[in-house]
Amino acid sequence: MEKPTHRAYLMLSIPLILSTITTPLLGAVDTAVVGHLFDPSYLGGTAIGVLIFNTLYWLFGFLRVSTSGFAAQSRGKKDLTEGMSELIRPLMVAGLIGLAFIALQTPILQGALSLTQPEADVAKWASVYFQIRIWGAPLTLLNYVLLGWLMGMSHIKYTLLMQISMNVLNIVLCLWFVQGFQWGVAGVAAASLFAEGLAFLLGVIFVLRSPYMKVSLLRWRGQFHRKELKRMFRANGDLLIRTVCLLAMFNLFTAQSTSFGTELLAANTILLQIHYIMAYFFDGLANASSIYSGQARGSGNRKLLAATLQLSWIWGGLTSIGLAGLYQLTKGKLFTLFTDNESIKQIALQYDGWLFLFPLVTGLGLVFYGVFTGLTYTGPIRNSMLLSLAVFLLGLQFLVPGYGNHGLWVSFLLFGLGRSLFLLLYVPGLLKKLPG
Secondary structure, three states: OOOOOHHHHHHHHHHHHHHHHHHHHHHHHHHHHHHOOOOHHHHHHHHHHHHHHHHHHHHOOHHHHHHHHHHHHHHHHOOHHHHHHHHHHHHHHHHHHHHHHHHOHHHHHHHHHHHHOOOHHHHHHHHHHHHHHHHHHHHHHHHHHHHHHHHHOOOHHHHHHHHHHHHHHHHHHHHHHHHHOOOOHHHHHHHHHHHHHHHHHHHHHHHHHOOOOOHHHOOOOOOOOHHHHHHHHHHHHHHHHHHHHHHHHHHHHHHHHHHOOHHHHHHHHHHHHHHHHHHHHHHHHHHHHHHHHHHHHHHOOHHHHHHHHHHHHHHHHHHHHHHHHHHHHHHHHHHHHHOOOHHHHHHHHHHHHHHHHHHHHHHHHHHHHHHHHHOOOOHHHHHHHHHHHHHHHHHHHHOHHHHHHHHHHHHHHHHHHHHHHHHHOOHHHHHHHOOO
16 A cells, blocks of 8 residues: 555545534534524523533544544455444444433433533523433434444545535524524424434445445354454543543533633633634544554555654644634634624633634644554553643643633643643654554
């Protein structure tokens, strides 16, 4: 397998960026639609509801990430049977977890509201949102696996169609249900539920059309050998710890924002939505790096891995600078897209400078995360996130009491800086993982 050129890396990255960027754009549209209803409790309730599902789904985001890495490795080996197994095992796990979420929906909602302690009106709308979207839990987790497998097998067109179709439908239905039918927060949640069903149907169709999926060769026996399960759960365990750290940070951030009052919570929610858009730009690059590094490990190709590392450095750095500059040029218009409430916009403007620094301190860490997941070398990811969370907690302890919301955003940036620095320390040893 030849090493990728800059053009090849970008031709892989750009569709992945386009597919992943629709996810935060979806959240941004949800926030904007509700934000234009004027009552801050709608926006706050949606923010809490989205946080609950981000917690549930991100907690098991390893279903996509590890599936993509293992699938890319099997493609590098040109092992068709192993490639199919890397889809079947996580699909079964995803289905069981999704059904468990539905069965435990009442304690999950009550526990989430107890932790965040929103005001009564905010809690009401958060409950409305949750009680509708929870029925899509199995579909969402199954979609993670389908998407990860398609991505690992380099079916970029399929992943693009699957994600864009889901999120465009979600956006259209959100506008229709909220603005047309006047369903409010319930309309936002219902739109997401319908879109998740569409994505699942498309994902199944695309998998069956893949040349790497030969149903006649599929054998159910042997799918759960101890060796394969140990490998899967070891990688997934590290990624689960990583996600727990990430969610702990976001939950603490939102809980602290809630304690500052509804308007400041709404302003921080808008800033976080813009942050998600930036982060998913990097996620597209990370997915490209993951595919190449996974193929490098599967084929034992050190030159391919070396080229992947070089491209990740270059394009991760350039994207960091570009996003910071683009945000600085467009920030005034961005806030207007999210809300008509002048008070909330003015509050957001007081803290927008911290968001300018986000891509500069976090970008490389987000891109190289893809290199490590493609290799399924997940220990460094776990370690870097544990250290980053410790830094964030120190920030909450010593900066927030004296500097309020500014201290909260500095703590957020320190977490992002730690994600980059602590992970990049492991990069020099990556080439040693493959034969010369």
